[in-house]
Amino acid sequence: MPVDAEKEITRLWKALHSAQDEIGKTYYRWRQVALEFAGDDVKSLDVALRAAEVFGKDIGKSILPRMNWLKGEEGFMMILGKTLAGLWITDGGLATVEKGEDPGEIFIKCTRDPWPTWAKEFGVPMEEVAICRERMYQSILEDVSVFMNIPLKIELQKAIPRGHGETVMRLYKAE
Amino acid sequence: MAKTIFKWDYSDYPGAKIYPHLFKPIQIGNLIIPNRIKYTATEENLNGLDGFVTDQGAAYLGERAKGVVGGLCFMQGVYMDEARMGQGYVGQAAAWDDKFIPGLKRLADAIHDARAVAGIQLMDCGRVGAVDVEYGHGPSAVPQRLRIFRPMKEMSKDEIKEMIQQHIDAAKRGVEAGFDVMEISGIVGYLVSNFVSGYTNRRTDEYGGDIRGRMQAVVEIIQGVKTVIPEDMPLGIRLCSEELLDDVRGNTPEESMESYKIAEEAGVDYISCTLGWQESIYPVISRDIPMGNWIHLAKRAKEHVSVPVSMAYRLFKPGLPNEKIGAGELDIWEMCRPMIADPLMPKKVLEGKEEEIRHCVACNLCLARLFRDAPMTCYINPICAHEANPEFAAPPPAEEEKEIMIVGAGPAGLECAYVAAQRGHEVHIYDKRDEIGGTLNEARHAPYGDDELWTCVEYQKVMCEKAGVNFHLGTEVTEEVIEDEMPDSVVLATGSVYSKLEVPGGDSDKIVYLADVMSGKAEVGEKVVVWGNRKPGIGCALHLAKQGKKVTLAGKDKTAGFDVNPSFKWRYMIYMRQNGIVAYNDCEIVEIDDAGIVVKTYDGYQWPIKCDTIVLADREPNESLKKAVQSEGIELFVVGDALIPRNLSSAVHDGYRIGMRI
Ligand SMILES: Cc1cc2nc3c(=O)[nH]c(=O)nc-3n(C[C@H](O)[C@H](O)[C@H](O)COP(=O)(O)O)c2cc1C
Ligand code: SF4
Numbered sequence: 001m002p003v004d005a006e007k008e009i010t011r012l013w014k015a016l017h018s019a020q021d022e023i024g025k026t027y028y029r030w031r032q033v034a035l036e037f038a039g040d041d042v043k044s045l046d047v048a049l050r051a052a053e054v055f056g057k058d059i060g061k062s063i064l065p066r067m068n069w070l071k072g073e074e075g076f077m078m079i080l081g082k083t084l085a086g087l088w089i090t091d092g093g094l095a096t097v098e099k100g101e102d103p104g105e106i107f108i109k110c111t112r113d114p115w116p117t118w119a120k121e122f123g124v125p126m127e128e129v130a131i132c133r134e135r136m137y138q139s140i141l142e143d144v145s146v147f148m149n150i151p152l153k154i155e156l157q158k159a160i161p162r163g164h165g166e167t168v169m170r171l172y173k174a175e
Numbered sequence: 176m177a178k179t180i181f182k183w184d185y186s187d188y189p190g191a192k193i194y195p196h197l198f199k200p201i202q203i204g205n206l207i208i209p210n211r212i213k214y215t216a217t218e219e220n221l222n223g224l225d226g227f228v229t230d231q232g233a234a235y236l237g238e239r240a241k242g243v244v245g246g247l248c249f250m251q252g253v254y255m256d257e258a259r260m261g262q263g264y265v266g267q268a269a270a271w272d273d274k275f276i277p278g279l280k281r282l283a284d285a286i287h288d289a290r291a292v293a294g295i296q297l298m299d300c301g302r303v304g305a306v307d308v309e310y311g312h313g314p315s316a317v318p319q320r321l322r323i324f325r326p327m328k329e330m331s332k333d334e335i336k337e338m339i340q341q342h343i344d345a346a347k348r349g350v351e352a353g354f355d356v357m358e359i360s361g362i363v364g365y366l367v368s369n370f371v372s373g374y375t376n377r378r379t380d381e382y383g384g385d386i387r388g389r390m391q392a393v394v395e396i397i398q399g400v401k402t403v404i405p406e407d408m409p410l411g412i413r414l415c416s417e418e419l420l421d422d423v424r425g426n427t428p429e430e431s432m433e434s435y436k437i438a439e440e441a442g443v444d445y446i447s448c449t450l451g452w453q454e455s456i457y458p459v460i461s462r463d464i465p466m467g468n469w470i471h472l473a474k475r476a477k478e479h480v481s482v483p484v485s486m487a488y489r490l491f492k493p494g495l496p497n498e499k500i501g502a503g504e505l506d507i508w509e510m511c512r513p514m515i516a517d518p519l520m521p522k523k524v525l526e527g528k529e530e531e532i533r534h535c536v537a538c539n540l541c542l543a544r545l546f547r548d549a550p551m552t553c554y555i556n557p558i559c560a561h562e563a564n565p566e567f568a569a570p571p572p573a574e575e576e577k578e579i580m581i582v583g584a585g586p587a588g589l590e591c592a593y594v595a596a597q598r599g600h601e602v603h604i605y606d607k608r609d610e611i612g613g614t615l616n617e618a619r620h621a622p623y624g625d626d627e628l629w630t631c632v633e634y635q636k637v638m639c640e641k642a643g644v645n646f647h648l649g650t651e652v653t654e655e656v657i658e659d660e661m662p663d664s665v666v667l668a669t670g671s672v673y674s675k676l677e678v679p680g681g682d683s684d685k686i687v688y689l690a691d692v693m694s695g696k697a698e699v700g701e702k703v704v705v706w707g708n709r710k711p712g713i714g715c716a717l718h719l720a721k722q723g724k725k726v727t728l729a730g731k732d733k734t735a736g737f738d739v740n741p742s743f744k745w746r747y748m749i750y751m752r753q754n755g756i757v758a759y760n761d762c763e764i765v766e767i768d769d770a771g772i773v774v775k776t777y778d779g780y781q782w783p784i785k786c787d788t789i790v791l792a793d794r795e796p797n798e799s800l801k802k803a804v805q806s807e808g809i810e811l812f813v814v815g816d817a818l819i820p821r822n823l824s825s826a827v828h829d830g831y832r833i834g835m836r837i
Pocket of ligand 1 (some may be wrong): 215216217218219252298360362449488490512515541542551
């Protein structure tokens with residue numbers, strides 16, 4: 001009974017996509033719960049930003065074992081950029097990393113992002129998606145900066161609503 | 176005049192003639208140590224959860240004290256703060272109050288009973304500490320790289336002063352308890368090393384900055400401790416000669432050597448040369464690192480300081496330290512794991528009984544246990560941590576002498592054989608092979624140091640011969656042999672058999688057995704699947720990958736190397752990656768055909784894997800003689816893989832336990 005490779009890959013692919021879909025949906029379901037408990041006096045954006053910080057802090061800890069200075073500053077920034085882009089890719093996005101003109105400057109570009117679609121489904125404002133990702137990355141960098149003794153910054157330079165076009169983030173070493 | 180505590184004369188001992196440099200005295204500070212041997216401080220998690228010394232801890236150390244034959248024997252590093260931020264292990268001994276002095280005295284007395292020099296170590300575990308509290312303390316709050324350790328809090332200047340005072344107070348207690356040598360532990364990521372390293376010390380006050388600033392707290396500890404210990408009590412420090420933290424911008428080797436010079440200036444009487452950090456990505460003491468790999472660091476240390484330099488780290492045999500001491504490149508041979516595995520190791524060297532040494536196999540199980548809050552055990556030494564139990568430590572003679580037939584001369588059978596024979600039984604050990612050692616004969620060909628496992632069999636062989644065990648090699652035990660011999664007891668140590676693949680194609684001629692591959696008997700194609708993802712399978716996969724073959728490892732366990740302790744497993748995972756070995760875990764084989772095999776993952780996905788050869792490494796107990804023995808009504812014991820296929824350690828421990836019970 002030879003393996004039907006096409007069938008196996010299709011099954012796996014479907015399973016991967018539905019798992020990715022659940023990532024976003026689960027997040028927004030929890031967001032609803034958190035807002036219900038928070039009550040009317042709390043701004044939803046504040047809750048979402050706090051969640052982004054918690055996510056970032058935890059992800060930051062988990063990437064520390066991979067931080068490596070052996071390839072010098074440029075190599076380190078590239079690895080870090082790829083790690084951040086990798087988070088987007090895991091969720092189902094298309095993200096790439098490019099070297100900037102300044103030494104150690106990295107651009108993370110995402111040309112396909114599933115988060116705005118999920119957000120729309122749950123009636124979440126598009127701006128929240130972009131700012132939360134920026135905040136999450138900033139929180140990731142907090143521990144990484146202290147750990148590597150290098151002040152790291154990341155900022156959102158361009159965000160396209162609904163996930164089309166290109167979202168650009170700049171990762172750099174602060175003076 | 177320098178003080179001598181116990182006089183030793185080694186001139187009549189054979190070992191002193193073979194290794195003259197190991198058995199000559201050395202002056203450290205104002206104390207003469209009769210030889211060049213030191214059992215290093217070793218946590219064993221045998222103390223009470225409240226930090227008090229226990230019978231087990233005292234007996235454990237007493238045995239090691241006998242081993243150093245008059246040399247230095249250190250108790251483990253004590254933590255010194257009531258807040259327990261410096262406590263790194265649940266069973267670590269404490270010295271933060273005078274109430275601990277009687278317990279510490281028991282340890283000093285146990286060492287003195289063996290006429291050895293008693294050392295106490297002060298060890299605040301810093302980043303590796305806070306085992307039972309929320310935060311660890313350190314010079315700066317640098318996040319932990321390894322999640323198992325607690326988050327860090329930066330110490331204020333007052334807290335630093337307090338910590339220095341805690342060292343001084345604990346040192347006083349050590350003096351009162353009767354120790355002869357004082358040591359500060361600054362190794363592998365503990366608090367002292369946290370201050371010294373640029374990676375973890377980011378302070379800008381007088382306790383940070385350049386290497387002098389980062390050494391300031393250490394200097395104050397050294398100077399403070401010096402004021403409370405007697406003139407003839409040497410003070411030493413264990414300091415990193417290479418942190419191996421380049422990837423996170425730790426100290427350079429030059430900075431490390433500078434730290435040695437500063438410690439010497441501050442007044443230490445000797446320096447123990449250490450290396451590596453818990454957080455380092457480089458292996459230092461596992462079996463894949465050849466013995467003697469780091470000894471050049473002692474020579475470099477000696478080029479920078481004039482106080483004596485001691486060193487451990489994979490110095491498992493006496494030859495190299497003897498040579499280096501003779502050449503002036505080392506002063507004292509330190510040992511930790513060699514004396515966990517055999518507490519009397521240097522004594523046996525002195526007595527010319529090296530063949531009776533049970534050698535450490537550098538598996539790091541002892542360490543892995545500590546980090547999992549368990550009392551220490553040793554992979555290869557079943558008595559370790561049971562020294563306080565006389566039945567275990569020196570099994571008494573058997574009440575009734577029996578004729579015992581042991582079937583299988585692998586590590587389980589051999590261990591059982593000599594222990595039972597020492598207790599007065601008449602022991603006959605059989606094996607259908609012409610040689611002893613069982614499947615270890617083949618398994619030892621796995622790369623990355625597995626040849627060292629064979630030392631276990633060499634030791635057991637000698638012990639069996641000395642205990643008068645009767646060998647019947649090249650003799651297959653059948654029902655008829657059992658009927659003819661009719662022994663009082665039978666121990667089945669028949670090992671395991673490879674599990675048959677009950678799937679379509681399961682009789683394919685592509686299938687070979689692991690033992691035949693490892694011995695070179697089986698022909699193996701270029702593309703290989705090794706079926707069975709435990710240690711034997713991994714060893715075989717690496718062995719084949721080293722020959723340039725494309726190897727896939729597949730097996731039923733959720734992760735590869737489920738039977739390897741975490742302190743060694745990470746090495747295998749790296750080597751598998753480096754050797755291009757792909758692993759399919761948590762799966763079964765559903766079919767074998769001309770192209771290769773099809774595996775099905777736990778969640779139902781099927782993968783074809785092309786291969787020319789399938790190596791069977793998955794095992795089940797060999798129970799072939801069980802019924803025959805039972806039907807004769809003979810007392811039956813089953814040990815090692817014949818009970819459940821496991822690892823070498825289980826074989827040795829099973830064998831010992833049955834040997835002492837039978
Ligand atoms: C189980 C275990 C416990 C240890 N505890 C201590 C300790 O309390 N203080 C210390 O300075 N080093 C400690 N070490 C490090 C050893 O003293 C030694 O430096 C290291 O194991 C390398 O030497 P070896 O190859 O002879 O084992 C410990 C090592 C092991 C394996
Ligand atoms: S557990 Fe392993 S590393 Fe530790 S002493 Fe025993 S054999 Fe050596």
